[in-house]
Amino acid sequence: MSLLTRTHSRPTIAIFDSGVGGLTVARAVADAVPGANLRYLGDTARLPYGTKSARTVVRYAVQAAALLLEQPADALVVACNTASSCALPELQARWSIPVLGVVEPGARRAVAASKTGHIGVIGTERTVQSRAYHDAIGELDLNVTVDALATPLLVGLAEEGWFDHPVTEAAVRAYFEPWLAQAPDIDTLVLGCTHYPALAAPIGRVASELLGRPVTLVDSATAIAAEMVQLFGQPEGRGAVQILATDELERFARVGGRFFPLESTDMKHVELR
Numbered sequence: 001m002s003l004l005t006r007t008h009s010r011p012t013i014a015i016f017d018s019g020v021g022g023l024t025v026a027r028a029v030a031d032a033v034p035g036a037n038l039r040y041l042g043d044t045a046r047l048p049y050g051t052k053s054a055r056t057v058v059r060y061a062v063q064a065a066a067l068l069l070e071q072p073a074d075a076l077v078v079a080c081n082t083a084s085s086c087a088l089p090e091l092q093a094r095w096s097i098p099v100l101g102v103v104e105p106g107a108r109r110a111v112a113a114s115k116t117g118h119i120g121v122i123g124t125e126r127t128v129q130s131r132a133y134h135d136a137i138g139e140l141d142l143n144v145t146v147d148a149l150a151t152p153l154l155v156g157l158a159e160e161g162w163f164d165h166p167v168t169e170a171a172v173r174a175y176f177e178p179w180l181a182q183a184p185d186i187d188t189l190v191l192g193c194t195h196y197p198a199l200a201a202p203i204g205r206v207a208s209e210l211l212g213r214p215v216t217l218v219d220s221a222t223a224i225a226a227e228m229v230q231l232f233g234q235p236e237g238r239g240a241v242q243i244l245a246t247d248e249l250e251r252f253a254r255v256g257g258r259f260f261p262l263e264s265t266d267m268k269h270v271e272l273r
Helices: 023-032 054-068 081-094 101-112 124-128 132-140 151-160 165-179 194-212 220-232 249-256
Strands: 012-017 037-042 075-078 100-101 118-124 145-150 188-192 216-218 241-245 265-270
Touching: 012 054, 012 216, 023 037, 023 220, 023 241, 037 054, 054 081, 054 100, 054 124, 054 132, 075 081, 075 220, 081 100, 081 101, 081 132, 100 101, 101 118, 101 132, 101 188, 101 216, 101 220, 118 132, 118 165, 118 194, 124 132, 124 145, 132 145, 145 165, 151 165, 151 194, 165 194, 188 194, 188 220, 194 216, 241 249, 249 265
Parallel strands: 012 037, 012 075, 037 241, 075 100, 118 145, 118 188, 188 216, 241 265
Antiparallel strands: none
């Protein structure tokens, strides 16, 4: 049953991220609630957010949300772990519609999945420094141990479209070898950046090899999609998709098309101020 009292049958869900990575969230939402209209913004001119100060990330997030919400929407999804970590309270205070980040849904899924009670989180520098996942997981279960690792190079590799490339695997290995040697009990790994699900193959392969056993990867996109179903149910038909980007559309379409089918979408260049 929907958690909202709807006055019309087709909801509009606004989604933003620093780049194409949030299209993994858009894809999961589109698959779960195909009857919803989707409006997505990739702030590709200013990515990555993960190396910016918290103050800058909040400013960028407010500008992105304001542009998306110039037209009415029924929910706003912050499909960026960095912005979710830094800017969610500010966004929720400014707008009365549901504003959801990706950290808490990912934390809930990770706690449910872990058998050893030792969860790993990989993300951008800002996400890791914020300790957002430590806090969210700790609120769910104080007995769970969380080890987080900043892996900022992986964002650029995903934006380049090197999803299962030898260079990507080498980068994952360079990050993971010293880290997992110090945390051998990790059994669940949160992909704490929406770019990272695109790199799930090398991430899962290297982690399992180094730990000598399978590792559960947690992708916040599927958790957010489940929350959209709770909010809006299953409206009939198929909604429209609009894609906005703050930088070159050609490159966005080339790489983003590997995250989300863009052929029938309305794509437009925009500028944020």
